[in-house]
Structures are given as C-alpha cells and as structure tokens.
Amino acid sequence: MGDLSVAVNLPFKPEPVDADLDLYADLESDALFKMLPANAKEYVQNSPHLFEYLHTFPVNTYGIPLFLSELKKDLLGTKAPNIIYPVNDTTFVHILPDPDDVRNFYIPIEPSFLHSVSELLPVIETKLIDLIDSLETDPTTEKERTEVLKKMLASVAVIKPPGVDIASLTRKENHGAKSKLVTFLNTDFTAQKKLKSGKKSKNFPITPDGRIILTNIEYQAIEYLLVRDKIDMGVLKPFLSDPYIEDISCDGVGPIFVEHKIFKGLKSVIEFKVSSELDDFVVKVAERIKRPITYRSPIVDSTLPDGSRINIVYGTAISKHGSNFSIRKVNEVPLSILNIIENNGLDYLSAAYLWICIEYGMSLFVSGETASGKTTLLNAITTFIPPENKIVTIEDTPELNLPHRNWVREVALAKGKGEATGSGGEVTMFDLLKTALHQRPNQIIVGEIRGVEGNVAFSAMQTGHPVMSTFHAASVEKLIQRLCGEPINIPKTYVDNLNLVIIQSAVKRPDGQVVRRMISCNEMVGYDAETGGFTFVQMFSWEPVSDTFVWSGKGSSFLLENKIATMLGIPDSRKSEIYLEVEKRAKILERLHKAGYVKFWDLFHMITKIKKQGLLTIGS
Structure with missing residues (x-):
C-alpha cells in the first residue's frame, strides 16, 4: 500500500519552514505558538507534526484555525469552516473553505507532514x-x-x-x-x-x-x-479512522472525495495524478482484502478489515477516467433506535409500535432508495428482537451487527472466492436462505432481497419464520410491483405474508440539508381478487412541513388488534388497550433516552432487564 501513487495537493502555497526549526525547543518562545488558543497548544505539544503543519499554513491569509475536540451538530451549515479536529492520537483533519467551489477542502494531517x-x-x-x-x-x-x-x-x-x-x-x-x-x-x-x-x-x-x-x-x-x-x-487510513466520514470515493484520476456527517461533501487534498498508478493502488487494495482484481474480472464488491463496504471498478476499459472505488463506512458501534430518534429519523411512538410488532414475530421490509438509511434502521430495530431468540442473518456483504448472543451470521460466497467451496463454486443468498430454514431460527434477517431469494423468504414467512430485510423501492406500490415481477415473481396472494413495510428516504429540508426520515410505516392487509389491487394501511407518516410524525393508524391497526392481541388471547372487548401499550413503551424509550442509555449495546441490555422484570407483558 505504498504512497507513490498519490500526491498531496494543498490548496495554499505552503509557507517556508525554517530549516533550523526545532520542534523540541521551548515552545513558549515561538511566535506562532503564542498565538494559538489553549487547547491548540496542548495538541501541538503532543503532536509536533501538527505544529510543523501550522508553520506551513498561511495564518495571515486564513486566520488561526478553530481547534475542536469533537464536532457537534451546531456546525452544520458553517459557510467558511477553518477547523482542525483530532481523528486519533496521531492524525488531525483540517477543514478549509474553497470560495470557488461548493465542496470545501479536507486535509488529513498525519506524521508524514514532517519535512524530514x-x-x-x-x-x-x-x-x-x-x-x-x-x-x-x-x-x-x-x-x-x-x-x-x-x-x-x-x-x-x-x-x-x-x-x-x-x-x-x-x-x-x-x-x-x-x-x-x-x-x-x-x-x-x-x-x-x-x-x-x-x-x-x-x-x-x-x-x-x-x-x-x-x-x-x-x-x-x-x-x-x-x-x-x-x-x-x-x-486511506486517515479517512477510515475519521468517525465523521460516511462515504469515501475516488472517481478516477483526481482527488478522493468524502461525505462528511457535519460538513457534507468535501474534496480531499489527496489526489491520484496518473491513471496507471491509480490502477496499481486499487490492485493492492483488492489484494489486501483477498479479492484479486483483473481485466477479466474488473469489479469487486467486498468489505475492508474494519467492516466498511468497498466497491472497486478496475481499468480504463469500463471506467474512462481510470479505476474508481467507493467505500461506505460502517460505525464500529451501530446506531441505536434512540440515536435515530435524536436525529429525528422517527419518533418514540413509531419506535414503540415497531418494538411490539418485532417482539411478536411480524415480518417487515425496510424499503427505500440507495443511501436512504435502510440498513442503519434495520440494524437499529434488532434491539427489539427478544434477547433469547436465535437469529440467522444472510448477506452478500456483511454489514449487520446484532447484539444477540445466539446469532448465526452467514455470508454469500462469489464463484471462485475462497477455499470453502473447494472447486471454486459459489454459495448464493438463495442457498443460505434455504439452509437457514433448517436451523430453526426465531428470526431470519436478509441484508437485502433482490432476486430469487425473495421466493424463499416468502416461503419462510408462510411457514411461520419472521423475516426482516431491506428492499429497493421508493413506495409500497413499487415494492409490490417489484415483488410480483421478474426476477422475484411472488404471487400476489402471498404478499400479505409480509406484515409491515417501512418506507425510508433521504429528503432535502428547506435549508438544503439532506436528512434521513421514515416516510411511512404501513401494514399490509391483503390482496383483493376482484379489483386486482392490494390493500395496505398507513400506520405512521412523516409530516414534512413540521418535520414530525403522525400516528394516522391509531385505533385501526390490523396487526395490533387482529394478529398480536389475538395471539395473546386478549378478548375483543379489551383489544383497544393494546394502543396504550404502544404509548407505555414510547414512554419507556423516552425515559431510557433521558437516563443516557442511548448507545446500541446499552439500550439492548436495558431492554433485556426491563423484560426480565416483567414490565413488557401485554394484556396482563
């Protein structure tokens, strides 16, 4: 993974550094050091390469950068950021404005900035x-x-x-x-x-x-x-180490671009200058992840050692600007449902409703466009699966991270990729899903349903195995069209084995900010043979003007009244009480949030404790 294939193209003319500059010298006598704020002085004392970088930075033109130990949401929309923050003990990042472009600069400051x-x-x-x-x-x-x-x-x-x-x-x-x-x-x-x-x-x-x-x-x-x-x-190390980065991409010869959680789209100063050197770099990355790439097999879709998902396209034959790659980073600690509520992705009531549905074995799809937050939401709601359940996850690229101990994690194997198949044969999602049915799971979670594995998933639902998955469709109608068309071909009369469809979307707010929202949560009721249509009822919907969620299905939930209440033996005269359970669980989530149990693992352990205490018994 040598460094000859890239160049650092700083957006300013570096100030000359005094050859006699002694980074061990008494900093108190240095003119630049005297100008730095207190927290910056602490950083440069521990990281001399940062001090040397600051000596090359034209402070007279840009001003002293603002040093922050962490980035908060109030920085969203900052027009001309001149901010330095730490990524880890050795690396810092400088966000610098570009007056001529919508994308500002992303400058990793590593120990390699030392001139020697x-x-x-x-x-x-x-x-x-x-x-x-x-x-x-x-x-x-x-x-x-x-x-x-x-x-x-x-x-x-x-x-x-x-x-x-x-x-x-x-x-x-x-x-x-x-x-x-x-x-x-x-x-x-x-x-x-x-x-x-x-x-x-x-x-x-x-x-x-x-x-x-x-x-x-x-x-x-x-x-x-x-x-x-x-x-x-x-x-790639500083980019992968930065917890504020969501996506890393290189479109060919030119800079590496990043999508930042706070500063949105940025262009880095790390650039590939020559197509052949970019080719060499992606070949080394592919070898590093044990997925060799060639002109005959020029596309790789895999994961990096840290779990991030990477897609590589090799060579100029199919990528005219040169090889390219895209990396979708994963959080070491998955976002919890309370993290998503904090970001207003959904609210306590809709989360509580999902909690009850998932706990009592309803099958659901989280559906939406690319990068709408489907997998993030699917992973977050796994904390609602009872802790004693056995779960099988099936993915072609491993992204899910579950808190349960009885978890079988299976990953599809492409043809010729790995020793497990002996002759180099492949193990498909379809194969794994069929195998999962023999493993007696309480829940089956499929990373994404795209093809014939959809048939097996619906067969599993019919035989009483709850299935959760993500799906590419922007509405319930489009989801049904895709399910009933090629290549999935589910009979319309089978579709109501799917109980819930969550529509997830990345939407643009009036201030220009792109946010992820649960647009709607819908109960699938059934197929009408006379009209040829499919009935579904919207339980929750997002109101874009107020950026709030409306419980539009309160009092008319088919799943709560006719499925879950019946399963629990609640008489018809008391079925309406199940809506009080949704409100009770919403309050539990709110209290856990205020008490600080926000992190994914902490929330799961607290939900487990609450269940053991008998506070989640419905109809008692």
Missing part, C-alpha cells in the same frame, strides 16, 4: 530489506506483521537522546534482497524508488553499529508510515 520523513524513509526501507535474511519466522496475521515491522525498525534505527550531540557518520547502503521481503510481509517497499530518481541522497548520522540516529519525532513518524503503508490501508 520523505528523505529518511527510503534509507530506512533499504536497511529493512537488508535485515530480512536474519528473520526466522514468517508472520501471518496483521498483528504479527505489525510487531515484526516495529521490531525491524528498532533494529535499524535508534532514538537520539535529547541534548546529546552525535557526530554524523555515513556508510554505503545496499538496495538488494527485495523479493524475500515482499513475500515475508505481504507488501512492498516502494519508497526505495526515490533513491533511484537521480537525486543525491543525504547523509544521515548513524551509530557505530550502523543504526540510523533519529529524533523521537522522526522515529514515531516513520513507524506510523511503515505500518500505515505496509500493513494498513495506506493513504
């Missing part, structure tokens, strides 16, 4: 290659390769003790032994190419036993870069 690193790294890499012959075992896991790389660095470089003056020593470097290292670390050391560029290499101080003497800052920066480029995802 670009000269040191090729020399370090050459020494590491010389060292490979002395290693006895081959690392196999990512963690092992990282540990080996760090040990190797420690054996070829040493940190200069502060205040000690060591005279410069030089020695001739050896550039051989590349192939064994490529095999050993499953990577390559491309920075060496800089040594062959014709530029005269600088002499660095070394110890009598041949180790390069580095400052602590240089050592930490080189260690970060070696692990980033040889073990991690290379230049």
Whole structure:
C-alpha cells in the first residue's frame, strides 16, 4: 500500500519552514505558538507534526484555525469552516473553505507532514530489506506483521537522546534482497524508488553499529508510515479512522472525495495524478482484502478489515477516467433506535409500535432508495428482537451487527472466492436462505432481497419464520410491483405474508440539508381478487412541513388488534388497550433516552432487564 501513487495537493502555497526549526525547543518562545488558543497548544505539544503543519499554513491569509475536540451538530451549515479536529492520537483533519467551489477542502494531517520523513524513509526501507535474511519466522496475521515491522525498525534505527550531540557518520547502503521481503510481509517497499530518481541522497548520522540516529519525532513518524503503508490501508487510513466520514470515493484520476456527517461533501487534498498508478493502488487494495482484481474480472464488491463496504471498478476499459472505488463506512458501534430518534429519523411512538410488532414475530421490509438509511434502521430495530431468540442473518456483504448472543451470521460466497467451496463454486443468498430454514431460527434477517431469494423468504414467512430485510423501492406500490415481477415473481396472494413495510428516504429540508426520515410505516392487509389491487394501511407518516410524525393508524391497526392481541388471547372487548401499550413503551424509550442509555449495546441490555422484570407483558 505504498504512497507513490498519490500526491498531496494543498490548496495554499505552503509557507517556508525554517530549516533550523526545532520542534523540541521551548515552545513558549515561538511566535506562532503564542498565538494559538489553549487547547491548540496542548495538541501541538503532543503532536509536533501538527505544529510543523501550522508553520506551513498561511495564518495571515486564513486566520488561526478553530481547534475542536469533537464536532457537534451546531456546525452544520458553517459557510467558511477553518477547523482542525483530532481523528486519533496521531492524525488531525483540517477543514478549509474553497470560495470557488461548493465542496470545501479536507486535509488529513498525519506524521508524514514532517519535512524530514520523505528523505529518511527510503534509507530506512533499504536497511529493512537488508535485515530480512536474519528473520526466522514468517508472520501471518496483521498483528504479527505489525510487531515484526516495529521490531525491524528498532533494529535499524535508534532514538537520539535529547541534548546529546552525535557526530554524523555515513556508510554505503545496499538496495538488494527485495523479493524475500515482499513475500515475508505481504507488501512492498516502494519508497526505495526515490533513491533511484537521480537525486543525491543525504547523509544521515548513524551509530557505530550502523543504526540510523533519529529524533523521537522522526522515529514515531516513520513507524506510523511503515505500518500505515505496509500493513494498513495506506493513504486511506486517515479517512477510515475519521468517525465523521460516511462515504469515501475516488472517481478516477483526481482527488478522493468524502461525505462528511457535519460538513457534507468535501474534496480531499489527496489526489491520484496518473491513471496507471491509480490502477496499481486499487490492485493492492483488492489484494489486501483477498479479492484479486483483473481485466477479466474488473469489479469487486467486498468489505475492508474494519467492516466498511468497498466497491472497486478496475481499468480504463469500463471506467474512462481510470479505476474508481467507493467505500461506505460502517460505525464500529451501530446506531441505536434512540440515536435515530435524536436525529429525528422517527419518533418514540413509531419506535414503540415497531418494538411490539418485532417482539411478536411480524415480518417487515425496510424499503427505500440507495443511501436512504435502510440498513442503519434495520440494524437499529434488532434491539427489539427478544434477547433469547436465535437469529440467522444472510448477506452478500456483511454489514449487520446484532447484539444477540445466539446469532448465526452467514455470508454469500462469489464463484471462485475462497477455499470453502473447494472447486471454486459459489454459495448464493438463495442457498443460505434455504439452509437457514433448517436451523430453526426465531428470526431470519436478509441484508437485502433482490432476486430469487425473495421466493424463499416468502416461503419462510408462510411457514411461520419472521423475516426482516431491506428492499429497493421508493413506495409500497413499487415494492409490490417489484415483488410480483421478474426476477422475484411472488404471487400476489402471498404478499400479505409480509406484515409491515417501512418506507425510508433521504429528503432535502428547506435549508438544503439532506436528512434521513421514515416516510411511512404501513401494514399490509391483503390482496383483493376482484379489483386486482392490494390493500395496505398507513400506520405512521412523516409530516414534512413540521418535520414530525403522525400516528394516522391509531385505533385501526390490523396487526395490533387482529394478529398480536389475538395471539395473546386478549378478548375483543379489551383489544383497544393494546394502543396504550404502544404509548407505555414510547414512554419507556423516552425515559431510557433521558437516563443516557442511548448507545446500541446499552439500550439492548436495558431492554433485556426491563423484560426480565416483567414490565413488557401485554394484556396482563
């Protein structure tokens, strides 16, 4: 995952950095340091590369950036952001306005911003290659390769003790032994190419036993870069580490674009300059995720080590601007239903209604357009599945993350991808869904229904297996059309085995902000043979003017009265009381929210406790 295929194209002319700038010097005497706010001073004391970046930044033109430890929603719509925030202990991000474009700049500030690193790294890499012959075992896991790389660095470089003056020593470097290292670390050391560029290499101080003497800052920066480029995802690392990024995309030669939770569409300063180098980069990414890509098989749809979903299109034959890739990031901790309520994606009452329906085994689809929040909502409502249930999830790309312990997670296998099939055969969603029916699950969750697996899903519903899934359709009518047409071909008389359809959408507010909302929640009632139409009743609907939700189906719920109340043995004279249960659970969710049980796992554990205490018994 070397760094030669990209360039950092800063949107400003960097100020010259004093060659004698000592990042260890007394900061109190530095003019720029004196200008920084208190929290910024703390950041630069711990991260000298950030201080060096600030020295290159034209403060007189843009002003001192605002330093924030976290980004809050009140920053939405900021017209000219000049903001720096931390992504982790080593990396920062600078959001800078572009007066000539709707997209502002996204500038990752990594330890690689140190001016000395670009000269040191090729020399370090050459020494590491010389060292490979002395290693006895081959690392196999990512963690092992990282540990080996760090040990190797420690054996070829040493940190200069502060205040000690060591005279410069030089020695001739050896550039051989590349192939064994490529095999050993499953990577390559491309920075060496800089040594062959014709530029005269600088002499660095070394110890009598041949180790390069580095400052602590240089050592930490080189260690970060070696692990980033040889073990991690290379230049994608800061983007993948940023919790505020939702999507990362490269359309071909040019910049990497990001969709940011606060600052929306941004263009990064990381750019691919040459089509062939972009091709090389996506090939390495594909190899990194064990899904090799070729001209004969130019499309990859898979997941990264962190669970993010990636799509790669390789070569100029089908992508005229060069190879491209798109990454949809996943949250390490899934959004809970209370997180979605906080963002006004739905309200307490509609969530409480879904809680009852899911707890009592109703089948549902979350339907909507691409990037409307379908999978996020589906994952969030899994906390309403009883904790004792056995669940089987079936996906072609793993995205769901359930809190239940009795969870069978199955993923489809493309033809020739993996050793499990022996001959390189494929295991489809259809195959997995048929198998799931023999595993006696209480719930089956399908990542997305697109084709013939829809037939098996409806067969499962008919035999009493609740099924939850996402579906691509913008309305109930369109969903029925797709279900009853090619390639799914569900008979119309079977459609009412599906109990609920949630329509999810990304809508544009009057202020221009795009938000995700549950447009409606609909109960599927039945097929009318005389009219050829299908009856469904809207339980909840979104009111766009007030941005609120209306319980339009209160008092007329077929599922609550005729399915769930009947299942629980509630007499007809008391069936209306089930609506009080919805209101009671809405209050429970609100109280849990106010008490701070907002996170996905915390909410699930609290719902489990509440159930054990008998507070969720209906009709008692």
